Amino acid sequence: xxxxxxxxxxxxxxxxxxxxxxxxxxxxxxxxxxxxxxxxxxxxxxxxxxxxxxxxxxxxxxxxxxxxxxxxxxxxxxxxxxxxxxxxxxxxxxxxxxxxxxxxxxxxxxxxxxxxxxxxxxxxxxxxxxxxxxxxxxxxxxxxxxxxxxxxxxxxxxxxxxxxxxxxxxxxxxxxxxxxxxxxxxxxxxxxxxxxxxxxxxxxxxxxxxxxxxxxxxxxxxxxxxxxxxxxxxxxxxxxxxxxxxxxxxxxxxxxxxxxxxxxxxxxxxxxxxxxxxxxxxxxxxxxxxxxxxxxxxxxxxxxxxxxxxxxxxxxxxxxxxxxxxxxxxxxxxxxxxxxxxxxxxxxxxxxxxxxxxxxxxxxxxxxxxxxxxxxxxxxxxxxxxxxxxxxxxxxxxxxxxxxxxxxxxxxxxxxxxxxxxxxxxxxxxxxxxxxxxxxxxx
Amino acid sequence: xxxxxxxxxxxxxxxxxxxxxxxxxxxxxxxxxxxxxxxxxxxxxxxxxxxxxxxxxxxxxxxxxxxxxxxxxxxxxxxxxxxxxxxxxxxxxxxxxxxxxxxxxxxxxxxxxxxxxxxxxxxxxxxxxxxxxxxxxxxxxxxxxxxxxxxxxxxxxxxxxxxxxxxxxxxxxxxxxxxxxxxxxxxxxxxxxxxxxxxxxxxxxxxxxxxxxxxxxxxxxxxxxxxxxxxxxxxxxxxxxxxxxxxxxxxxxxxxxxxxxxxxxxxxxxxxxxxxxxxxxxxxxxxxxxxxxxxxxxxxxxxxxxxxxxxxxxxxxxxxxxxxxxxxxxxxxxxxxxxxxxxxxxxxxxxxxxxxxxxxxxxxxxxxxxxxxxxxxxxxxxxxxxxxxxxxxxxxxxxxxxxxxxxxxxxxxxxxxxxxxxxxxxxxxxxxxxxxxxxxxxx
Numbered sequence: 018x019x020x021x022x023x024x025x026x027x028x029x030x031x032x033x034x035x036x037x038x039x040x041x042x043x044x045x046x047x048x049x050x051x052x053x054x055x056x057x058x059x060x061x062x063x064x065x066x067x068x069x070x071x072x073x074x075x076x077x078x079x080x081x082x083x084x085x086x087x088x089x090x091x092x093x094x095x096x097x098x099x100x101x102x103x104x105x106x107x108x109x110x111x112x113x114x115x116x117x118x119x120x121x122x123x124x125x126x127x128x129x130x131x132x133x134x135x136x137x138x139x140x141x142x143x144x145x146x147x148x149x150x151x152x153x154x155x156x157x158x159x160x161x162x163x164x165x166x167x168x169x170x171x172x173x174x175x176x177x178x179x180x181x182x183x184x185x186x187x188x189x190x191x192x193x194x195x196x197x198x199x200x201x202x203x204x205x206x207x208x209x210x211x212x213x214x215x216x217x218x219x220x221x222x223x224x225x226x227x228x229x230x231x232x233x234x235x236x237x238x239x240x241x242x243x244x245x246x247x248x249x250x251x252x253x254x255x256x257x258x259x260x261x262x263x264x265x266x267x268x269x270x271x272x273x274x275x276x277x278x279x280x281x282x283x284x285x286x287x288x289x290x291x292x293x294x295x296x297x298x299x300x301x302x303x304x305x306x307x308x309x310x311x312x313x314x315x316x317x318x319x320x321x322x323x324x325x326x327x328x329x330x331x332x333x334x335x336x337x338x339x340x341x342x343x344x345x346x347x348x349x350x351x352x353x354x355x356x357x358x359x360x361x362x363x364x365x366x367x368x369x370x371x372x373x374x375x376x377x378x379x380x381x382x383x384x385x386x387x388x389x390x391x392x393x394x395x396x397x398x399x400x401x402x403x404x405x406x407x408x409x410x411x412x413x414x415x416x417x418x419x420x421x422x423x424x425x426x427x428x429x430x431x432x433x434x435x436x437x438x439x440x441x442x443x444x445x446x447x448x449x450x451x452x453x454x455x456x457x458x459x460x
Numbered sequence: 461x462x463x464x465x466x467x468x469x470x471x472x473x474x475x476x477x478x479x480x481x482x483x484x485x486x487x488x489x490x491x492x493x494x495x496x497x498x499x500x501x502x503x504x505x506x507x508x509x510x511x512x513x514x515x516x517x518x519x520x521x522x523x524x525x526x527x528x529x530x531x532x533x534x535x536x537x538x539x540x541x542x543x544x545x546x547x548x549x550x551x552x553x554x555x556x557x558x559x560x561x562x563x564x565x566x567x568x569x570x571x572x573x574x575x576x577x578x579x580x581x582x583x584x585x586x587x588x589x590x591x592x593x594x595x596x597x598x599x600x601x602x603x604x605x606x607x608x609x610x611x612x613x614x615x616x617x618x619x620x621x622x623x624x625x626x627x628x629x630x631x632x633x634x635x636x637x638x639x640x641x642x643x644x645x646x647x648x649x650x651x652x653x654x655x656x657x658x659x660x661x662x663x664x665x666x667x668x669x670x671x672x673x674x675x676x677x678x679x680x681x682x683x684x685x686x687x688x689x690x691x692x693x694x695x696x697x698x699x700x701x702x703x704x705x706x707x708x709x710x711x712x713x714x715x716x717x718x719x720x721x722x723x724x725x726x727x728x729x730x731x732x733x734x735x736x737x738x739x740x741x742x743x744x745x746x747x748x749x750x751x752x753x754x755x756x757x758x759x760x761x762x763x764x765x766x767x768x769x770x771x772x773x774x775x776x777x778x779x780x781x782x783x784x785x786x787x788x789x790x791x792x793x794x795x796x797x798x799x800x801x802x803x804x805x806x807x808x809x810x811x812x813x814x815x816x817x818x819x820x821x822x823x824x825x826x827x828x829x830x831x832x833x834x835x836x837x838x839x840x841x842x843x844x845x846x847x848x849x850x851x852x853x854x855x856x857x858x859x860x861x862x863x864x865x866x867x868x869x870x871x872x873x874x875x876x877x878x879x880x881x882x883x884x885x886x887x888x889x890x891x892x893x894x895x896x897x898x899x900x901x902x903x
Contacts, residue, residue: 239717256716260762271870272751273699273776273844274682277742279868284752288734295728299720308715309727310762312755312769319703319753319772319810326755329762333716367762401716425722427714 050159050451053151053443055436061147062439065091065131066139075430076139080132080174081207082200088131089211092146092171099153101169108184108221109173109213115153117166117454123229125163125453126413127152127446128170130405132177135199138432144420145234146171148443155447163454165229172405173211180204182408187222228413230380230453231406234446235417236434238402240425248441249388249395250419254375255407256333256399259340260367263351265290267360269316269324280322284314286360287326293350294330297343304399305334305343330364335373335399374407380416380449383457387448393441402427414458418445493602493894496594496886498879504590505882508534508574509582518873519582523575523617524650525643531574532654535589535614542596544612551627551664552616552656558596560609560897566672568606568896569856570595570889571613573848575620578642581875587863588677589614591886598890606897608672615848616654623647625851630665671856673823673896676849677889678860679877683868684841691836691884693862694827697818698843698850699776702783703810706794708733710803712759712767723765727757729803730769736793737773740786747842748777748786773807778816778842817850823859823892826900830891836884845870857901861888 068091069076069084078084093111096103101113114124129145149169156163172181177198183189194205194215205215213221237243242250267283291309298307308331314323330347334340351362381397388395400406400417409415420442423433511534512519512527521527536554539546544556557567572588592612599606615624620641626632637648637658648658656664680686685693710726734752741750751774757766773790777783794805824840831838843849843860852858863885866876 237717238714239719240722241719244722258716258763270868271681271845272753272774273701273749273846274680274870275749275844275868276682276684276747277738277749279683279687282738282751284734284755285738288731288738288752291727291731292735295720295725295731304719306716306718306720308725308763308765309731310715310757310764310766311760312727312757312766313760314753314755317754317756319774320701320751321753322751323753323755331715331762401718402714403716425713425718427717 050155050161050447053155053440053447055440057154058147058151058439058443059436061095061150062139062143065143065147069133071136071430073136073430075137075432076133077135078131078133078137079135079199080177080180081198081202081210085132085200086211089171092131095150096169099150099157101153105212106221107214107217108181108189109208109211110181110185110221111171113169115156115167117163119164122165123227124166124168125230125450126168126170126228127232127450128172129233129235130172130175132174134176134428136430138427138429140236140422140432140434141238141427142175144236144434144439144442148234148439148446151443152447152450163451165454167450173208173213174204175405177204179403179405179408180208182405184218184221185223186408186411187219188408189218223412225412230458231409231413231415232380232446232449233404233406233409233417234442235404235419236422236427236432237419237425238422238427241398242419242421243423243425245396247396247421248393248438249445251381251384251388251395251397252376252400252417252419253381253397254335254373254399255404256335256401257337257340257373258369258371259332259344260369261330261364262367263290263328263330264363265326265328265360267322267324267358270322272320272322275322281359282322283326283360284323286354286358286362287312287314287328289354289358290351290362291328293354294347297346297350298332301343301346303334303339305332305339306401307332307343307347333401335375337373371403374410376406376410376416377414379458380414383452384416384418384445384449387445387452390448391441391444393445416449418442418449493598493604493890496598496883496890498883500597501590501594501882501886502879504538504593505582505586508586508590512576514579514873516579516873518875519576519580520578521574521576521580522578522642523620523623524641524645524653528575528643529654532614535574538593539612542593542600544596548655549664550657550660551624551632552651552654553624553628553664554614556612558599558610560606562607565608566670567609567611568673568893569611569613569671570675570893571615572676572678573615573618575617577619577871579873581870581872583679583865583875583877584681584870585618587679587877587882587885591677591882591889594886595890595893606894608897610893616651616656617647618848620647622846622848622851623651625848627661627664628666629851629854630662631851632661666855668855673901674849674852674856674858675823675889675892676847676852676860677885678847678862679865679870679875680862680868681845681865681870685862685864686866686868688839690839690864691881692831692838692888694824694831694838694840695819695843695860695862696824696840697778697816698847699778700780700783700816701812701814702775702787703812704773704807705810706733706771706773707806708769708771708803710765710767710801713765715763715765718765724802725765726769726803727766729797729801729805730755730771732797733794733805734771736797737790740789740793741775744786744789746777746782748775748782749844750775750786750790776844778818780816814846814850817853819849819853819859820857822901823857826895827859827861827888827892830888830895833891834884834887836888859892861885861892
């Protein structure tokens with residue numbers, strides 16, 4: 018099916034839905050609302066997946082690419098068809114508003130993103146946007162008007178560094194604007210291309226009293242829910258990230274003539290350090306993770322004992338104190354390894370500006386209560402991956418809902434979340450929105 | 461000092477030496493021969509080091525470079541000044557012949573190379589050529605004519621793959637001719653440039669009954685003699701080399717969301733394998749060495765658990781059986797590591813065509829006896845590095861003499877062998893030549 022052909026079908030769907038557009042009405046209890054439609058969500062996922070579709074069954078819908086433009090146009094037309102009023106801020110975030118009955122009430126914000134990594138999948142981001150659309154559909158069908166206005170948000174360029182949410186927080190750096198992503202466009206030019214206005218990007222910043230709350234639904238990007246056969250993850254927060262570039266130095270020497278007991282082999286120290294990092298992260302109580310993702314030996318010839326090894330260490334946890342504790346243990350092990358092997362090990366901290374971002378405890382409770390009311394299984398868990406929610410915690414009381422990703426796969430064409438799992442997530446989102454609307458945060 | 465200016469000084473030296481050119485005479489006992497002149501050897505090292513001299517005090521005299529051409533021209537003029545008749549074979553090896561008194565006796569061959577690695581030092585190769593020239597000087601000064609003809613050889617392109625000696629063995633591969641080295645020239649073009657004739661390179665092959673013996677003197681390229689404060693190494697043979705490219709495969713996954721106990725981390729397996737290789741080589745009886753010189757993790761991002769690691773393993777020993785034994789132990793450890801970490805480890809053997817090359821036991825004895833007669837300290841030892849001698853063992857009874865390199869440094873501008881150490885080496889070479897000439901191999 019060509020994209021043009023698909024566009025016609027979408028237009029037909031829009032007309033069809035338009036015929037059943039509900040009239041806005043006063044509050045009704047949550048229990049009168051239908052369950053989310055797995056079929057409708059799956060159809061929207063499939064429709065969106067056409068934009069940037071690749072041969073592997075995933076998408077290349079990197080922010081600012083033609084596919085991103087087309088995907089956003091599709092979503093905007095769907096949002097309008099849902100009766101929402103759409104605006105795009107200077108950072109190219111899409112906001113779609115549904116009016117509330119109380120004119121002085123702050124909007125409740127919810128959403129996610131639709132851009133992908135290169136060679137990405139169909140669920141990382143879109144699941145949250147489509148669940149948010151499903152919530153609007155359910156409210157429309159149930160003829161419910163909330164007290165608070167509702168705003169559905171589609172953040173711009175999440176995968177390229179949380180660009181849209183950083184701008185909302187007022188933390189987008191000027192130096193980021195010239196960074197070019199796989200679309201071939203810079204963040205500055207790309208933002209303008211998709212409807213933003215980079216020269217006025219400061220206007221995208223929102224005050225901390227603007228929104229009543231923010232809720233993001235997202236696939237887990239890990240295998241915990243899938244493995245434990247749980248429906249919902251109530252996210253405690255987004256982990257902080259510590260990143261160090263490590264240089265191990267020994268003495269490069271002839272691999273044939275230098276006796277085994279006369280070597281200062283940087284690679285032996287690097288291997289010991291890699292295992293020490295793994296052991297420390299495994300044996301320390303808690304859910305911290307530590308990864309050596311990058312390593313290279315120099316000069317890098319099979320017949321030369323490495324004189325230098327460059328490697329990375331990344332440590333993540335919900336608490337900065339735990340990151341600091343694991344790092345201190347790694348540093349201590351490194352000193353011992355370096356001395357024993359007559360090598361040196363230097364750590365250089367890389368500023369990734371990613372401190373732990375706990376969600377609001379009241380929002381966790383609201384999501385947990387909604388999940389329980391629906392009879393869905395769940396666990397409270399951290400998010401090991403970064404999300405726009407980590408910026409939003411600085412703007413509004415923030416909650417986050419995970420749905421399982423089969424096999425924990427993400428950033429891959431093989432990403433898959435079942436329609437039923439998505440629908441359960443949308444149910445929880447819907448209930449959480451209504452609970453916030455009913456004043457749960459003020460209790 | 462410019463090279464042109466230096467050329468004039470060399471010319472003066474040649475004339476000066478020419479005045480004292482001895483008349484060839486009949487045999488005299490070795491004890492009547494003067495000791496080698498450390499000053500003269502040092503002067504020649506310094507003179508040769510002008511060609512390709514670099515800012516670090518070493519040389520860039522890669523085979524086929526202008527510096528190689530100039531260095532060869534200097535050596536040829538010196539060889540002629542010593543009264544030798546010079547020819548260049550089709551593989552661009554330089555042979556300089558001193559007549560013997562017995563017209564039916566086979567020549568005794570000795571020498572080494574003068575080409576360097578990029579960023580090389582002044583001693584790896586030149587020490588052996590200059591020691592050979594010193595031996596001729598001593599014979600000339602002592603008015604000695606040997607029974608056997610003597611041939612001093614300067615092998616072409618040693619550092620680029622033993623090109624000259626492989627051609628003499630008849631083992632230079634056609635596929636090697638197009639290989640381009642740091643000179644920017646191919647082995648084929650470069651050989652022609654420096655006086656060879658690549659279209660007739662088969663003519664460089666020598667019969668196994670052509671030479672009475674071959675002796676190479678070389679710096680150790682390891683730190684054993686220097687550390688043990690020994691004058692001479694009697695080389696048992698050149699070690700064989702086994703080289704494997706290893707692929708470790710796990711499962712690339714998100715470094716933030718994948719729990720520590722749920723990872724299939726290729727880097728953890730690669731680190732364990734690196735340490736297993738080191739441990740096996742250290743703990744196995746003998747002098748084998750094993751090196752992981754090259755390693756890289758993929759995809760190579762700090763926040764992604766490596767799904768694949770590529771690494772090299774090199775094992776060297778004087779005996780093939782020992783290489784096989786160490787490799788078998790490594791393979792067994794790898795199977796255990798792979799299974800424990802739910803990863804796979806594949807080995808691909810790389811053909812480096814470098815089987816162990818033991819020197820001739822009679823030649824070892826001749827060199828050892830010469831060393832003892834001179835009162836120099838020594839040890840019998842393998843060569844961990846490759847040398848032209850490893851090809852020559854297939855052509856003639858071969859012996860090899862090591863002199864200490866300070867700190868074991870080689871392939872570096874910091875290479876240094878003291879003039880006194882070089883002179884002691886030349887003394888041993890001289891005595892060994894005379895012993896072979898006196899029929900020691902026939903005893």
